[in-house]
Amino acid sequence: FMFRPRHSVRSIVGDVLAAAKLGSKNCAVMHMYDGGYINKAKLSAYLHAGESLIKRKGVSKILLLANKKIYDLAVREFPRIEWIHLDRALFDTLEFSSAQLDVLYQEAVLNLVKKCGPTVFIYSEAQAELSLYPELIHSMMCDFDSYFLGDRKSIECPTRLVVKGTELTPFLQKLTSKRYEQHFQHQASLLQGIRENVG
Numbered sequence: 704f705m706f707r708p709r710h711s712v713r714s715i716v717g718d719v720l721a722a723a724k725l726g727s728k729n730c731a732v733m734h735m736y737d738g739g740y741i742n743k744a745k746l747s748a749y750l751h752a753g754e755s756l757i758k759r760k761g762v763s764k765i766l767l768l769a770n771k772k773i774y775d776l777a778v779r780e781f782p783r784i785e786w787i788h789l790d791r792a793l794f795d796t797l798e799f800s801s802a803q804l805d806v807l808y809q810e811a812v813l814n815l816v817k818k819c820g821p822t823v824f825i826y827s828e829a830q831a832e833l834s835l836y837p838e839l840i841h842s843m844m845c846d847f848d849s850y851f852l853g854d855r856k857s858i859e860c861p862t863r864l865v866v867k868g869t870e871l872t873p874f875l876q877k878l879t880s881k882r883y884e885q886h887f888q889h890q891a892s893l894l895q896g897i898r899e900n901v902g
Contacts, residue, residue, distance in 0.1 A: 730764040730787060731757045731823035732816055732861070734830065734840060735773060742773050743780055744874035750781065753825045753864045762822050766815060768840070789815055816843045821859040828867045
């Protein structure tokens, strides 16, 4: 399906490309799984690892491979970045089973990744250990045919930035301390209200 995407997928990918003005070599790719309340820390760590390199390569956009919740968080917390996202809900209008829609979505994602070309690819160390998906994304950014069937030495591939757990730690600590601070402020506010009512 990666070589001959069906019409429904080409149509959706075409719409996303047109809306985002996504062209060759002007987008980096960031792949991130949902980590719940630590998503902001993960986004911060990913950007800390790759933003300067992305700028040096002249890349102006980041294609975020994540769910809608993470995308909304990225847009809200890091508005300086031009984020691109392929919403899974776009595929729900197609008359296929849920499993087929998942395949169509992944097909579209890989075709979008291909458009970014050999720029920058950011993902986590845990993803690299648990899944072959990052390798597939990387190969599509290189040019899948050449990567697996040709001479790898002669093709240009993206710079991989694998974010390690230790790189995430300082951002987690900052997030955790902020959450505790907000919690204690809330508790103090409630206590003050009780005192005022009692008095």
